[in-house]
Amino acid sequence: MGALRFLLRRLAFSAALILGVSFILFALINAIGNPIQILLSETPGVSEEMIATLSRYYGLDGNFIDRYGAWLWSIVHFDFGTSIIYNQPVGELLEVYGLETLKLQLPAILLSTLIATAAGVIAAMRQHGWADFSIVSSAMLGHSLPGFLVGIVLILIFSYWLGVLPSYGAYSTRNLMMGSMVIDGLWHMVLPVAMLTVFNTATLTLLMRSSLVDVLRQDYITAAWASGLPARRVVLHHALRNAFIPQLTYLGTLFGLMLGTAPVTETVFTWPGLGALYITAIHQLDYPVIMGVTMVITVMLVVATLLTDIAYVVIDPRIRLG
Amino acid sequence: MRSIPVSAPDPSPAKAGQPGPLLAVEGLKVHFHTRDGVVRAVDGVDFQVGTGQTLGIVGESGSGKTVASLTLLRLAPPPARIVAGRVVFEGENLLLQPDKRLAEIRGRRMAMIFQNPATSLNPILSVGQQLTEILRWHTGVSRQAALDRAAELLTLVGISDPAARLRQYPHELSGGMKQRVGIARALLCEPALLLADEPTTALDVTIQAQILDLLADLRQRLSMSMVLVTHDMGVVARMADRITVMYAGRVCETADADTIFNAPQHPYTRALLESVPRIDHSYSGARRVLPSIAGRPPDLLHAPPGCRFHDRCPEAAPECRRTMPREHLVAPGHSVSCLRRGSPGEETP
Structure with a gap:
């Protein structure tokens, strides 16, 4: 009975979960109908035969189970098909756009964890004091403001009024900041990361404060004080x-639901990430991309x-x- | 650091000249300022503990005995506030000491064991981590020396295979074992005074007896003083040299244990002793029902004027409703706070 067995059991469970999601996803996309039909039937000069030929070419004419099996087999081999709109392998798109999403999400999660922990500790230590009151009120405010509003206000202040930070995109199209790709990229990250950080920090701070207030009331904390341990040890350790x-x-x-906050952020800041890709793909019925991104979300969550x-x-x- | 704020510290130094007792509490008042008003949880309490002595503080729930004992380390939970009094321990008034000095005394000179062993050990730190941390903080010894000392203490409190126990987490130990670890934690630095707040209440009866025997034995071996807070008359009868009886935040009576049990003066002490079931009494015939004290302890938000026990007291006179009795000596080492026993009084509004 050990760590290895626990790990293997969880891995097996995760694989089963991903398989289940893939089936549901395939069934739902299948229910939309033949995408060739939907995309081309209104187009003048496209005959029924051409649609049938194309459907056969894309493998859309077989029965449901065969097609699901074929799709599953290819995604297991990291072949997500070709985007109908971009005419590029979906795997490549996921990689390029996915990295852009991680570039925003990881720093935001890291920053908000640090800020929320510090703010939560300060608030819980001075419960009902003015510091606690200001921290809790700002967290409540950040929690209740819609994310896109925070983004728009940030753009208004820092891009429009002060003109110091770029309002859209991941890179400048000309005149790189200080002539460096890296600095230019970081420069563009500031506002979207700030927006995500505000959003995450608010909830994390409230959680941190309430669970710390609860822990500080426990007997073992009183016992730690009674043992003469310094505040640093009692609180941090x-x-x-x-x-x-x-x-x-x-x-x-x-972490798992990065792509829950990504679409709004990436839309507000016109950021070339998975969230923006996902939204575009849904609007244009780019079903290989929809399916690819959905599978990425599932795997990340698992x-x-x-x-x-x-x-x-x-x-x-x-x-x-x- | 957590330490209760002191509103009006009494700056007079501890009595010079003759050495005082190990611990002297004088006129201690601890109030809780709540939204609904001021709760006078401890309202003018005096007691002393001599070197090597065990003082039992008895009283019902809500009598202020736990708050009084936590206040000795300035640890009562917020919004507690010390509004008057002195706590003189080893010659220094702890209520005047800065946090830094207080942290040196806590756990080193005065340590505490808690009521509930299940919640008073940190669930995510091993026994060894919890014990060595305290030792290393106070004495600065090496990790290995601290581990050796911790193992030695676990043996002292009757835990077998201490090396294995040090690696275990609290949830892997039984209740009695956890309480023994709690006692070992308090004794790490050989404190002069051990505070024990209901140390056996949360344990099985058989384990209770074992823990009491252990405490009695350790007190002897380490020549330690003890403040034992309990509602259990049987526990104080077994352990205490002197007993202080508290009711509604005030002291009713203080005397040697023998005197309290054989010649109690205060009506509350008498009623309390009568309501203890006794194995040598027959509860048949005229005495079929175990006597109990009618009524309930007062709500300390709206404490009654005069003597706080007057509305439940069989001997209450009209003056008891208006006048608050002050403690006075009825015999050497025996003080009582009751107008009907000749205590002086002060008018209350």
């Missing part, structure tokens, strides 16, 4: 580790859940493997 346990679930969700479970086992000795 005894309280924070316990208070962090409920955060793990939310952090896992943030991996994030798995990592969360492992983190729980590492941080909390009470959790038994099994």
